[in-house]
Amino acid sequence: xxxxxxxxxxxxxxxxxxxxxxxxxxxxxxxxxxxxxxxxxxxxxxxxxxxxxxxxxxxxxxxxxxxxxxxxxxxxxxxxxxxxxxxxxxxxxxxxxxxxxxxxxxxxxxxxxxxxxxxxxxxxxxxxxxxxxxxxxxxxxxxxxxxxxxxxxxxxxxxxxxxxxxxxxxxxxxxxxxxxxxxxxxxxxxxxxxxxxxxxxxxxxxxxxxxxxxxxxxxxxxxxxxxxxxxxxxxxxxxxxxxxxxxxxxxxxxxxxxxxxxxxxxxxxxxxxxxxxxxxxxxxxxxxxxxxxxxxxxxxxxxxxxxxxxxxxxxxxxxxxxxxxxxxxxxxxxxxxxxxxxxxxxxxxxxxxxxxxxxxxxxxxxxxxxxxxxxxxxxxxxxxxxxxxxxxxxxxxxxxxxxxxxxxxxxxxxxxxxxxxxxxxxxxxxxxxxxxxxxxxxxxxxxxxxxxxxxxxxxxxxxxxxxxxxxxxxxxxxx
Amino acid sequence: xxxxxxxxxxxxxxxxxxxxxxxxxxxxxxxxxxxxxxxxxxxxxxxxxxxxxxxxxxxxxxxxxxxxxxxxxxxxxxxxxxxxxxxxxxxxxxxxxxxxxxxxxxxxxxxxxxxxxxxxxxxxxxxxxxxxxxxxxxxxxxxxxxxxxxxxxxxxxxxxxxxxxxxxxxxxxxxxxxxxxxxxxxxxxxxxxxxxxxxxxxxxxxxxxxxxxxxxxxxxxxxxxxxxxxxxxxxxxxxxxxxxxxxxxxxxxxxxxxxxxxxxxxxxxxxxxxxxxxxxxxxxxxxxxxxxxxxxxxxxxxxxxxxxxxxxxxxxxxxxxxxxxxxxxxxxxxxxxxxxxxxxxxxxxxxxxxxxxxxxxxxxxxxxxxxxxxxxxxxxxxxxxxxxxxxxxxxxxxxxxxxxxxxxxxxxxxx
Numbered sequence: 001x002x003x004x005x006x007x008x009x010x011x012x013x014x015x016x017x018x019x020x021x022x023x024x025x026x027x028x029x030x031x032x033x034x035x036x037x038x039x040x041x042x043x044x045x046x047x048x049x050x051x052x053x054x055x056x057x058x059x060x061x062x063x064x065x066x067x068x069x070x071x072x073x074x075x076x077x078x079x080x081x082x083x084x085x086x087x088x089x090x091x092x093x094x095x096x097x098x099x100x101x102x103x104x105x106x107x108x109x110x111x112x113x114x115x116x117x118x119x120x121x122x123x124x125x126x127x128x129x130x131x132x133x134x135x136x137x138x139x140x141x142x143x144x145x146x147x148x149x150x151x152x153x154x155x156x157x158x159x160x161x162x163x164x165x166x167x168x169x170x171x172x173x174x175x176x177x178x179x180x181x182x183x184x185x186x187x188x189x190x191x192x193x194x195x196x197x198x199x200x201x202x203x204x205x206x207x208x209x210x211x212x213x214x215x216x217x218x219x220x221x222x223x224x225x226x227x228x229x230x231x232x233x234x235x236x237x238x239x240x241x242x243x244x245x246x247x248x249x250x251x252x253x254x255x256x257x258x259x260x261x262x263x264x265x266x267x268x269x270x271x272x273x274x275x276x277x278x279x280x281x282x283x284x285x286x287x288x289x290x291x292x293x294x295x296x297x298x299x300x301x302x303x304x305x306x307x308x309x310x311x312x313x314x315x316x317x318x319x320x321x322x323x324x325x326x327x328x329x330x331x332x333x334x335x336x337x338x339x340x341x342x343x344x345x346x347x348x349x350x351x352x353x354x355x356x357x358x359x360x361x362x363x364x365x366x367x368x369x370x371x372x373x374x375x376x377x378x379x380x381x382x383x384x385x386x387x388x389x390x391x392x393x394x395x396x397x398x399x400x401x402x403x404x405x406x407x408x409x410x411x412x413x414x415x416x417x418x419x420x421x422x423x424x425x426x427x428x429x430x431x432x433x434x435x436x437x438x439x440x441x442x443x444x445x446x447x448x449x450x451x452x453x454x455x456x457x458x459x460x461x462x463x464x465x466x467x468x469x470x471x472x473x474x475x476x477x478x479x
Numbered sequence: 480x481x482x483x484x485x486x487x488x489x490x491x492x493x494x495x496x497x498x499x500x501x502x503x504x505x506x507x508x509x510x511x512x513x514x515x516x517x518x519x520x521x522x523x524x525x526x527x528x529x530x531x532x533x534x535x536x537x538x539x540x541x542x543x544x545x546x547x548x549x550x551x552x553x554x555x556x557x558x559x560x561x562x563x564x565x566x567x568x569x570x571x572x573x574x575x576x577x578x579x580x581x582x583x584x585x586x587x588x589x590x591x592x593x594x595x596x597x598x599x600x601x602x603x604x605x606x607x608x609x610x611x612x613x614x615x616x617x618x619x620x621x622x623x624x625x626x627x628x629x630x631x632x633x634x635x636x637x638x639x640x641x642x643x644x645x646x647x648x649x650x651x652x653x654x655x656x657x658x659x660x661x662x663x664x665x666x667x668x669x670x671x672x673x674x675x676x677x678x679x680x681x682x683x684x685x686x687x688x689x690x691x692x693x694x695x696x697x698x699x700x701x702x703x704x705x706x707x708x709x710x711x712x713x714x715x716x717x718x719x720x721x722x723x724x725x726x727x728x729x730x731x732x733x734x735x736x737x738x739x740x741x742x743x744x745x746x747x748x749x750x751x752x753x754x755x756x757x758x759x760x761x762x763x764x765x766x767x768x769x770x771x772x773x774x775x776x777x778x779x780x781x782x783x784x785x786x787x788x789x790x791x792x793x794x795x796x797x798x799x800x801x802x803x804x805x806x807x808x809x810x811x812x813x814x815x816x817x818x819x820x821x822x823x824x825x826x827x828x829x830x831x832x833x834x835x836x837x838x839x840x841x842x843x844x845x846x847x848x849x850x851x852x853x854x855x856x857x858x859x860x861x862x863x864x865x866x867x868x869x870x871x872x873x874x875x876x877x878x879x880x881x882x883x884x885x886x887x888x889x890x891x892x893x894x
Binding site for chain 1: 575632637734
């Protein structure tokens with residue numbers, strides 16, 4: 001942003017939302033130069049913290065007047081660079097809009113501001129018999145606004161669905177500053193399903209300022225099992241068997257030996273470190289049906305060669321197991337200084353194949369890869385370990401990642417199940433979609449965001465790439 | 480088919496044999512600026528504003544192939560013109576199902592069900608169309624083929640056209656192929672029913688059901704002559720004047736269903752219900768619940784969508800207009816189908832503005848017209864509820880996908 005424009009914009013923003021809600025010193029902006037995808041970095045020129053919907057609308061008007069790009073951000077836990085401020089501009093951080101506005105149990109919804117942290121809603125609902133189902137592993141930090149932007153998943157999405165299945169409506173500020181409400185507490189609004197279009201649009205269609213979420217009844221009971229396997233092949237075959245016979249567990253997660261070692265060091269759960277893979281399997285629902293499901297699963301695991309299938313002794317142990325799983329990424333620091341996690345999806349029957357392929361790719365590039373993922377959905381999360389200060393290692397990690405994702409596509413899958421395209425996987429859009437698919441996406445963006453000032457250079461590759469590698473504007477930071 | 484096509488201002492019906500032919504026909508229509516009216520099974524042609532501009536009908540009947548059915552992945556890819564019956568039979572072979580209840584399954588097509596976002600009783604426990612479509616291909620108003628989603632159950636690459644096209648009434652694209660997420664068939668399925676004397680006790684029962692220890696797949700509130708005369712419901716007795724019926728669907732393993740039946744009997748007894756009746760396997764009543772929207776002649780069918788606690792108020796409001804109205808409400812979801820015995824004597828607009836719309840608004844919802852065969856007083860405001868929805872934004876989307884306004888012109892919410 002040109003200096004004169006910048007200082008004028010900062011002045012207007014301060015006047016609009018208060019000096020205390022605007023950051024513009026470079027030392028303060030450093031925090032906002034990337035999200036959980038650390039390979040590409042770029043600082044915004046200004047960071048602004050709206051406190052109301054009207055603040056957001058006013059900020060957007062100021063940005064449009066100055067013709068500068070603007071990008072919304074939640075807690076910055078996203079993993080694909082969705083809130084990277086490509087080309088600088090104004091970053092609108094929604095973490096100070098953090099009220100739970102209403103909880104209505106009779107009509108099973110809650111209304112929250114976008115900056116409400118996912119787990120705050122979980123906590124607010126404790127004791128009511130209801131919960132908000134999407135539970136991304138980062139739920140202690142990530143915001144519901146961010147979950148809406150990325151259509152977040154989590155371990156329990158296997159049975160309960162992802163964010164879009166639990167959002168009834170949103171209030172949003174459009175790219176021209178208009179405030180709209182689409183959907184609401186009633187389930188079937190008239191007209192196009194714009195809620196469905198906005199959820200998962202990675203901040204490129206609108207800035208969400210209020211969310212109506214659906215609440216789900218708590219299950220009566222749980223059975224949590226730990227399947228211990230001598231090989232990844234056996235474990236992935238077991239997954240395929242369980243789904244194949246028609247059991248849909250609440251969650252079905254896999255961890256391989258590499259990640260188990262780190263988790264065990266961090267949490268001392270007592271995982272068998274000689275096991276090659278562990279399946280965390282949870283079924284929930286009516287007590288009357290749980291033992292039958294558990295017995296079936298135990299039998300299928302054993303049929304696939306499980307060494308042992310343990311059961312969580314009590315609720316305390318069950319919660320500890322979930323803590324180990326959800327904080328697995330935190331334990332990776334014990335393995336390497338940096339990591340890059342991928343988010344491919346394959347049809348569930350292809351899991352044995354893709355795991356073997358990941359091992360082969362890791363060996364070929366000399367990159368250590370560990371795995372912890374939502375196996376029941378076929379959503380893999382290979383974690384590539386490296387040191388971002390080493391350019392050669394970084395290059396290999398990117399190449400290995402690309403090969404893994406290309407293989408997911410070859411299996412009939414997707415390059416992202418829940419993390420989003422962001423800037424990280426933008427070069428894959430041409431491979432997953434045809435030019436006319438991408439034109440249709442550009443058409444949708446054109447209706448919401450015709451000038452393209454809202455979250456530019458995200459998700460959709462720019463026109464005219466024609467077989468050339470899509471540019472990665474911020475990638476110089478790590479290369 | 481003949482009757483179907485005469486309901487539209489069309490003389491010709493195009494019947495493309497595959498997706499490429501659909502694209503070619505739409506490209507030709509684009510060149511000639513000819514409006515196209517998309518027809519699946521022709522079961523919902525009354526839905527939407529009446530078509531006025533002459534054009535051609537485009538039938539999807541030729542698109543009826545199975546593209547891929549990897550049953551062990553619990554997904555299926557089929558062409559959009561496949562009937563719901565054919566699809567159900569295909570899935571049944573693998574003991575799987577798409578848990579969307581649709582009347583006239585031998586005619587209704589999966590593409591039509593998606594375009595109209597049609598959902599039946601099981602929506603309470605199984606979710607709606609939008610929860611099951613994971614991949615979609617369509618041809619836009621220029622004749623360009625585009626897709627969204629894919630063939631895997633979890634996917635956030637690109638914009639979610641599966642959601643955008645669900646309920647779009649074919650106005651953004653001709654849906655040609657879809658991939659669906661499936662569910663295993665259940666071991667057992669049962670219904671329990673009771674009579675409630677008035678709206679207040681109905682709401683008390685519904686609130687209790689929403690917090691029940693059981694996990695129903697369907698919570699239905701029924702009222703009016705269509706149900707008073709239903710012989711499968713007769714076992715629970717006839718509702719008194721002003722009364723209603725509550726029917727609850729329970730599904731799962733044999734042990735689960737048995738437990739739920741006994742638990743619900745207990746919960747209802749505690750609430751003072753005298754004769755809570757388990758209705759055996761009750762396949763016939765399930766069928767009646769599914770077929771209700773398509774059964775019988777009605778001069779006016781409306782749909783209300785409100786928060787669940789507003790369902791009984793909607794029934795009461797409809798009864799004030801026509802005491803003989805027959806109602807099926809998916810009460811757990813706040814969605815009610817109101818089938819009137821006679822056209823409102825004060826006229827449609829007055830009935831809506833003076834009575835139903837204010838009630839719906841009080842419960843955060845809206846009323847739309849599902850069927851008004853005579854077309855009387857069918858304006859944008861009466862058809863789509865006259866509410867403050869962002870129709871301008873929807874219109875902007877429509878213009879991007881169909882710049883010449885050829886696909887189902889004049890029938891949907893655009894302004």
